[in-house]
Amino acid sequence: EDIHHAKALDARGIGYIDCGVSGGIWGLENGYALMVGGSEEHVDRAMPLFDALRPEGPRSEGFVHAGPIGAGHYSKMVHNGIEYGLMQAYAEGFELLEATELVENVPAVIEAWSRGTVVRSWLLDLLVRALKDDPELSGISGWTQDSGEGRWTVEEAIRNAVPVPVISAALFARFASRQETSPSMKAVSALRNQFGGHSTSRADAALDQVKAAAR
Template identity: 70%
Template sequence: MIDGGNSRYTDDQLHAAALAEHGIGYVDVGVSGGVWGLENGYALMAGGDAAHVEALLPVFDALRPEGPREESFVHAGEVGAGHYAKMVHNGIEYGVMQAYAEGYELLEAKDIVTNVPGTLRAWSRGTVIRSWLLDLLVKALDEDPALAAIDDWVDDSGEGRWTVDEAIENAVPLPVITAALFARFASRQPDSPALKAVAALRQQFGGHAVKPAGS
């Protein structure tokens, strides 16, 4: 059995043990490529017994992009390793997207750059920050230059939270990924209770001006 969903790696050992009682093998596979994977192929991260993974290679080769296998497929380790690798992949994705988004906002905030979409497009070839995510941001701005058709609410699939949980568990500092996750939480607040408290404190100790609610 192959679990190709965004499952939590700690569930994989339980599923593998339950299936093993019935003589069924289990391989967990982290899958990356989004909706474009159907056309371009999927990057795959497998966890499980080496013999099981080997037997499934024809399936994985049919799903991944053309080219050397090691550039789009890895047997990451034992059961759970595939989903753990995908979890970290998604955490990194949070951080990279947040960096592009913040750069976009800063370009828009300063009137010295009059062609923001063109600037981002110019970064898409030859620069050290080029990536498929940058290409997708350029595409989004082509379709909606002001991003006016979408709200600033950003959901999360849960994998960013799991990545931060693992960082705490293993005492590994992840300031960028953690900040990107918290930025998504902030996007869902019509009003920020925390920032209201900060404004109130500044008024209390320094007499600093505050804005009335709704202004």
Template identity: 65%
Template structure:
């Protein structure tokens, strides 16, 4: 089988290598000429035998929309596009409709495995017509972990189902990471704990919270004890937000995922206006001490009240 692969970043590049390793011929296209096999979408289409299969692995949103529009111009009736980025499932319906008008088939595929997928294999969640899924099955077999088809591949449903499943997957991922992170901070905060990395390692086997994410947490703290080399600023890809929006729309309670998304927002604020107001309100209704914006302010006491002030402030406090 010979396919085209668009987008040779961290994920796409690794996928190309795994596909080739497993007997799939791949012609890749990327804006970076150093990694690209061809110079344009038209050249990519010309390299592939019909009916063509082209897999897109570019960022969701405008970039994916531009790629799909471009493929609609260079592909032909009977060709197949697999959209493997993290698009919102509602966009799949639009993309599939645009391509269907020209007789081009469409599958959406949520891909999980990160930069480790090249060696370990990927988890795949696919949406679309069963006949199209069957036609692309050699690709899915090449990408998934060997011998684990039932555990690593699912035809989730109709168009959009693959990306919907990946959205929920990533929402769960947000919650899991936040729980591990809060546990890590609790361990670091207690003086009786001497070996935080050792505790994380001890959790890796036999415990109910063992997971690949925990293994990666161990790796992270081993490589950077105390995590002193990185800032606590966390981006989000959008899928956590979409999960929360879907939960609100469906009336499904999702407090853990929602809290994890908001925690990422909080990580980007050096000095939260909201928490400034909370501090001010505590001072207003309970007489609690307020830490000055500049700890060096004369008489500011670094935000720490004296014992007498603390006693007065706490007396009868509703909090």
């Protein structure tokens, strides 16, 4: 779309640049990371605006002229794909900590990771913040939307024959979160029942465990 828009505007003598923006609702306070595509001339002309929006400090740590028209949004797409994978990894770690009886204070463990560890990040800081408000996330539904960038990243990976198993798995986990029941897992359960007589419901599985314990 960027290339299409740029051609349409160029015919009218209007320049075009695209800019992927990261920083979320905190960008107003901390500055926005900016990934820009377009000609050198047009990007330089808009640089005062970019300098006003980016974080304080070296320009290279919050701004990049990524390439020609489209490169800015493409870079932001990949950024968001990586974000999917990072969030999913933190989420899976949280669930495992919650599942074991050995760890007694899950929010404290995650907060301890926020300084000095190799997994520290702003995303982790946000998880710490969320757990302070609701230590078990009991007030939040597991239903998770995807805004499109993860899908586009996977589609581009396929088009370029680049393996992205982590990003793909994170995207598919969001699809699974929106299912009240899983037709595919019903099929797996049916197949296990057909070839091995395995239970097809929680009640049947519990009954099987009782029978096994009584033997």
